[in-house]
Amino acid sequence: MSDSISKETVVKVSRLARLSLTPEQAEKMTSQLAGMLDHFRDIDALDLSDVEPMTQPYPLKNVMREDVEAKSLDRQEVLDQAPAAESGRFRVPPTIGFDV
Amino acid sequence: MSDNTTLPNGWQLVVGLEVHVELATKTKMFSASTNRFGDEPNTNIDPVTLGLPGALPVLNKHAVELAMRIGLALNCKVQPCTFHRKNYFYPDLPKAYQITQYDHPLNVDGFLMLPGDVRIGVERAHLEEDTGKSTHFGGSSGRIHGSDYSLLDYNRAGVPLVEIVSRPDIRTSEQARQYVAELRAILLAVGASDAKMEEGSMRCDVNVSVHKAGTPFGTRCEIKNVNSIRSVGRAIDYEARRQVDLIESGGTVRQETRHWDDATGRTETLRTKEDADDYRYFLEPDLVPLVPEQSWIDQVRAALPVLPAARRNALAELCGVDKDGESAFVVVERGQDEYVREVVSCGGDPRRSVIYVQQAFAEQGPTPKVPARDLAALTILERDAKVTSTQAKTLLTDLIEAGGGDVVAMAAKRGFEALDTGALEAMVDAAIAAEPGAWQKYCAGEEKALGALVGAIMKSSKGKADGKAVTAILQSKRTK
Amino acid sequence: MQKLVEIVAGVTSGSTTATAVVDEHLARIKAREGEIHAFNLVTADQARKDAAKIDEDVKAGKAVGALAGVPIALKDNMCTRGVETTCSSKILQGWKPPYDATVVTKLRNAGAVIVGKTNLDEFAMGSSTENSAFGPTKNPLDISRVPGGSSGGSAAAVSAGFAAASLGSDTGGSIRQPAALCGVVGVKPTYGTVSRYGLVAFASSLDQIGPFTSDVRDAATLLEVISGHDPMDSTSIPQPAASLVSVLDHGVKGMRIGRVTDLPEGCEPDVLARLEAAFDAMRNAGATIVDVKLPSLQYCLTAYYLIAPAEASSNLARYDGVRYGNRVDAADLNAMYAATRESGFGEEVKRRIMLGTYALSAGYFDAYYGKALKVRRLISDDFARAYKDVDAILTPTSPSTAFKFGSKTDNPLAMYLCDVFTIPTNLAGHPAMSVPFGVGTDSMPVGIQVLATTMGEQTMFKVAAELERAS
Numbered sequence A: 001m002s003d004s005i006s007k008e009t010v011v012k013v014s015r016l017a018r019l020s021l022t023p024e025q026a027e028k029m030t031s032q033l034a035g036m037l038d039h040f041r042d043i044d045a046l047d048l049s050d051v052e053p054m055t056q057p058y059p060l061k062n063v064m065r066e067d068v069e070a071k072s073l074d075r076q077e078v079l080d081q082a083p084a085a086e087s088g089r090f091r092v093p094p095t096i097g098f099d100v
Numbered sequence B: 001m002s003d004n005t006t007l008p009n010g011w012q013l014v015v016g017l018e019v020h021v022e023l024a025t026k027t028k029m030f031s032a033s034t035n036r037f038g039d040e041p042n043t044n045i046d047p048v049t050l051g052l053p054g055a056l057p058v059l060n061k062h063a064v065e066l067a068m069r070i071g072l073a074l075n076c077k078v079q080p081c082t083f084h085r086k087n088y089f090y091p092d093l094p095k096a097y098q099i100t101q102y103d104h105p106l107n108v109d110g111f112l113m114l115p116g117d118v119r120i121g122v123e124r125a126h127l128e129e130d131t132g133k134s135t136h137f138g139g140s141s142g143r144i145h146g147s148d149y150s151l152l153d154y155n156r157a158g159v160p161l162v163e164i165v166s167r168p169d170i171r172t173s174e175q176a177r178q179y180v181a182e183l184r185a186i187l188l189a190v191g192a193s194d195a196k197m198e199e200g201s202m203r204c205d206v207n208v209s210v211h212k213a214g215t216p217f218g219t220r221c222e223i224k225n226v227n228s229i230r231s232v233g234r235a236i237d238y239e240a241r242r243q244v245d246l247i248e249s250g251g252t253v254r255q256e257t258r259h260w261d262d263a264t265g266r267t268e269t270l271r272t273k274e275d276a277d278d279y280r281y282f283l284e285p286d287l288v289p290l291v292p293e294q295s296w297i298d299q300v301r302a303a304l305p306v307l308p309a310a311r312r313n314a315l316a317e318l319c320g321v322d323k324d325g326e327s328a329f330v331v332v333e334r335g336q337d338e339y340v341r342e343v344v345s346c347g348g349d350p351r352r353s354v355i356y357v358q359q360a361f362a363e364q365g366p367t368p369k370v371p372a373r374d375l376a377a378l379t380i381l382e383r384d385a386k387v388t389s390t391q392a393k394t395l396l397t398d399l400i401e402a403g404g405g406d407v408v409a410m411a412a413k414r415g416f417e418a419l420d421t422g423a424l425e426a427m428v429d430a431a432i433a434a435e436p437g438a439w440q441k442y443c444a445g446e447e448k449a450l451g452a453l454v455g456a457i458m459k460s461s462k463g464k465a466d467g468k469a470v471t472a473i474l475q476s477k478r479t480k
Numbered sequence C: 001m002q003k004l005v006e007i008v009a010g011v012t013s014g015s016t017t018a019t020a021v022v023d024e025h026l027a028r029i030k031a032r033e034g035e036i037h038a039f040n041l042v043t044a045d046q047a048r049k050d051a052a053k054i055d056e057d058v059k060a061g062k063a064v065g066a067l068a069g070v071p072i073a074l075k076d077n078m079c080t081r082g083v084e085t086t087c088s089s090k091i092l093q094g095w096k097p098p099y100d101a102t103v104v105t106k107l108r109n110a111g112a113v114i115v116g117k118t119n120l121d122e123f124a125m126g127s128s129t130e131n132s133a134f135g136p137t138k139n140p141l142d143i144s145r146v147p148g149g150s151s152g153g154s155a156a157a158v159s160a161g162f163a164a165a166s167l168g169s170d171t172g173g174s175i176r177q178p179a180a181l182c183g184v185v186g187v188k189p190t191y192g193t194v195s196r197y198g199l200v201a202f203a204s205s206l207d208q209i210g211p212f213t214s215d216v217r218d219a220a221t222l223l224e225v226i227s228g229h230d231p232m233d234s235t236s237i238p239q240p241a242a243s244l245v246s247v248l249d250h251g252v253k254g255m256r257i258g259r260v261t262d263l264p265e266g267c268e269p270d271v272l273a274r275l276e277a278a279f280d281a282m283r284n285a286g287a288t289i290v291d292v293k294l295p296s297l298q299y300c301l302t303a304y305y306l307i308a309p310a311e312a313s314s315n316l317a318r319y320d321g322v323r324y325g326n327r328v329d330a331a332d333l334n335a336m337y338a339a340t341r342e343s344g345f346g347e348e349v350k351r352r353i354m355l356g357t358y359a360l361s362a363g364y365f366d367a368y369y370g371k372a373l374k375v376r377r378l379i380s381d382d383f384a385r386a387y388k389d390v391d392a393i394l395t396p397t398s399p400s401t402a403f404k405f406g407s408k409t410d411n412p413l414a415m416y417l418c419d420v421f422t423i424p425t426n427l428a429g430h431p432a433m434s435v436p437f438g439v440g441t442d443s444m445p446v447g448i449q450v451l452a453t454t455m456g457e458q459t460m461f462k463v464a465a466e467l468e469r470a471s
Helices: A008-014 A021-044 A075-079 B063-072 B173-189 B229-248 B294-302 B306-319 B326-333 B335-343 B350-360 B370-381 B389-402 B409-412 B421-434 B436-443 B448-460 B466-479 C002-014 C018-036 C044-059 C101-111 C153-159 C174-182 C217-226 C269-284 C295-318 C331-346 C348-361 C366-391 C413-418 C423-428 C459-469
Strands: A090-093 B011-022 B082-087 B097-100 B108-116 B119-130 B133-137 B149-153 B160-166 B203-213 B221-226 B257-261 B266-269 C039-042 C071-075 C113-118 C167-172 C185-188 C207-214 C256-260 C288-292 C392-395 C432-438 C447-451
Touching: A008 C348, A021 B173, A021 C295, A021 C348, A021 C366, A021 C413, B011 B173, B011 B229, B063 B108, B063 B119, B063 B160, B063 B173, B063 B294, B082 B203, B082 C295, B097 B119, B108 B173, B119 B173, B160 B221, B160 B421, B160 C217, B173 B203, B173 B306, B173 C101, B203 B229, B203 B335, B221 C447, B229 B257, B257 C447, B306 B335, B326 B335, B326 B350, B335 B350, B335 B370, B350 B370, B350 B389, B370 B389, B370 B409, B389 B409, B389 B466, B421 B436, B421 B448, B421 B466, B421 C459, B436 B448, B436 B466, B448 B466, B448 C071, C002 C018, C002 C044, C002 C217, C018 C044, C018 C071, C018 C113, C039 C153, C044 C113, C071 C101, C071 C153, C101 C113, C101 C217, C113 C153, C153 C167, C153 C174, C167 C185, C174 C185, C174 C432, C174 C447, C185 C217, C207 C217, C217 C459, C256 C269, C256 C366, C269 C288, C269 C392, C269 C432, C269 C447, C269 C459, C288 C366, C295 C348, C295 C413, C348 C366, C366 C423, C392 C459, C432 C459, C447 C459
Parallel strands: B221 B257, C071 C113, C071 C167, C256 C288, C256 C392
Antiparallel strands: A090 B149, B011 B160, B011 B203, B082 B097, B108 B119, B119 B160, B133 B149, B203 B221, B257 B266, C039 C113, C167 C207, C185 C207, C185 C432, C392 C447, C432 C447
8 A cells, every 4th residue: 555646646546537637636636635545554554364355234145126117217307307418318429539 | 261271371360259148138137127129219217227316226037047048058157146336437338337247257167169069168158237329420430430429328228238258269260150150049049138130139349369379379459340240250350360460560469449340341440548447346335146046047957948059969960960060050040950850750761851941941930831741751752762852852842832731642743753763774775875975975984975864864754764863873884 | 393203193183284383394494594504405385285185184084104294304315206306516406306215205105294305515425514515504503513414404404493303314424423413313224224225325335314303212213114125225124124113111221231442532521421421321221331342443434434435436427417417518528527527526525536436446456445345344343243242332423512614624534533433333234323412511412322233223222212311
């Protein structure tokens, strides 16, 4: 675990998260995150090699449902809440620079 | 079609296939919206499908059952499994993550057999959900680059998928096509999917690399937009050649995703983002582990139908044809092997039974109208040389048109009767006497002369002479 | 101010009407809401209509539900069909869900009258409601102080008498801490006992919905109504809701109550004094006090502030301006995403998304998120060991009474420390509730937290009821 987080990493992470940060914001974010991560170093003191990760608070398994159709949401009600819609579909700007 | 040997200078091909299959369930993987192709856009939607705030996934039991059928049909081990989130941003991905399976998938370590007893490993077949569909507008090519906007339909978002990942055991483009075809046949046989590549319910991504024997596998490229079995072969052939040419001219193959353009017959780089996507997989906290009980697995296995390969093997054994040959493939694909079995059990000549069905029953479907015993009778007539093969073909057409009938009577009505060997011998002697020149030429080794003799005999017999039998008699007379 | 159970009794017997009750509450809202800002939206017209319908049904002799006529406020991160649900964020401002959360359906079926959607820290991230994009909520007992968070509005609504009860959500203490700061009862039930379907997700493996009420009996009544298996939530426990009201008078005689000897530091002395008084009360009522150790407690904050932001970073990725919410247009998609999320999210939300994205990213997963999940196992094991020796545990709910506005906003870590006593139960999935128990030296209320093991709600409520009797 690193002592701090670099501004470079912060910028990279911000791209992954689709958050655009101004240089000042990136600066501030870097120092705040670094401070937190320093604090979180306390768990480095623990020997966790034999510990199973806990992902579920309550041990359920095999929760499934039958293959029975339910009524669709009303398309108009949904599209009325959309930022942009056309011909019964949601409209977005073009996807330049993307993989399919 | 092409094989290994079309790559020059000792280059060898390595191919792995990732096939995504839409499951034939009534509802989506994690919600109860209808799973149906072709409906009006955004008419099969719900909070989960749209990734609305507060929506939660619930697993479709029937999707699990169909996925298990696939895994078992591919000889996989079915195991306890979990679901993960694969995080990335794209408008057709409503939650900005796809629920999939990562380190503990449902089915692992299977295989699929190709003709010639070639075994292709199946690494895994796991559950995941499909994305919505985006259509791009504007721009000159209608493709992604340079378009003005996109419209999104989420009907397909959340449709259950099984992703079947092969091991990189495929060595020729022919094998790749066979793999896809066989996989498709299996999917149809177990009722897991309608597997229509043209509708997108079965999609292939092809991974291609080249190397020289004794060296490690080369860098592979993933090819998308391969929309038919034929394209699978063409794309592999093109890409393999492209990579060889690139390497031989001093370049290196870059690990990337490429787009197959069927019209131009080329693969092209898809423009990639600056940063490769980090999917940040983590266990899906809104779902719980899936631990199929052994009794369920056993039940699914027991209910599996006989798979196409096994059916071809059985048919081949019954009828004395090649299990990897066309008649076995075609007849099983049409589902007519049961029918052939019936014909044989009515006394039909096994080999003739399967060949008749292969050649004439294309339109008939799995339950041909012609009663099995009638077809059996016809095969016997030909086997016993009561009719010539030409006459048998005609009677076959009659049978199909009439939907059955008494073949003996039908033959008599047509005035068909094959001449017996004695009569044939006499006709041959007469022809030799009538065409001494042709006979001398034939005896001297001119094979072409045979045709003239046989033709003359057929004409004078008004079709009652069986051409093959006549030829055989002439051949044996020559050697005497 | 009326209790929930009194209202139901009055409305069903005819001694009062739902209309009269809702009018009374709406009048209080009118008088002080301008000052308090507990609500993002007051749904007065619909509330009156709903109340009128209840009265009609009562008059006609029809059956009415277990919450007939009760004015209830809902934290604005629960989906209400056709009614704006914003999570106190600009990115969802104006959004009207096309569906109801399961708890909302249950409330409606029980005859509750929903009076409005309450203010919260944006996307439930915070401990003071200062992170709301629409302005903070004030503590009704002292408007220079915070009501706590993230469910500050729901806590204030009950404290100020705007609603007889309210629902909040608790991921790291977001019900219990504001309950303590506002002097009301707040319950976080066992994870999986109340459906999360329709609760806008913050951290999926930690979030739970729970009640705010003015007393323990009301909390038990309301919790019974909203609990129970929901087939729309895969993490919903299959068992039916426990009966809670029936055990409230059982007392604590013979029970073993745990005192945590390695409690994290930073608790104000006056709060600790109230905790001691709580133990005294338990002893007087016939319980034994047993020391327990929870060695992993000190690491819980770290584990929580890695797990919760990680899950949140994924849960909040859907706010991309494509299908709903507010969009900032741009020439291409990536630019649209970035501009939309930049302007739509507040600072704390962005900070947690960044932290969570980092904790999950390639190369850092094992060091951060992976380790945090193991710490989670440790605290769960610690509790399991402790509950062999005790039936319930008491701790302070919050290290201090309600603090002044702006006093913790400069340093995010200082704010995070507010949750140091509440976070462990979220990590373990256990139930816990805050019961008002006296005041601090500043005359502001102090809440004592009652903890029990998984599905230990009956034990928890017995202890809570006893505490309340002694308070």
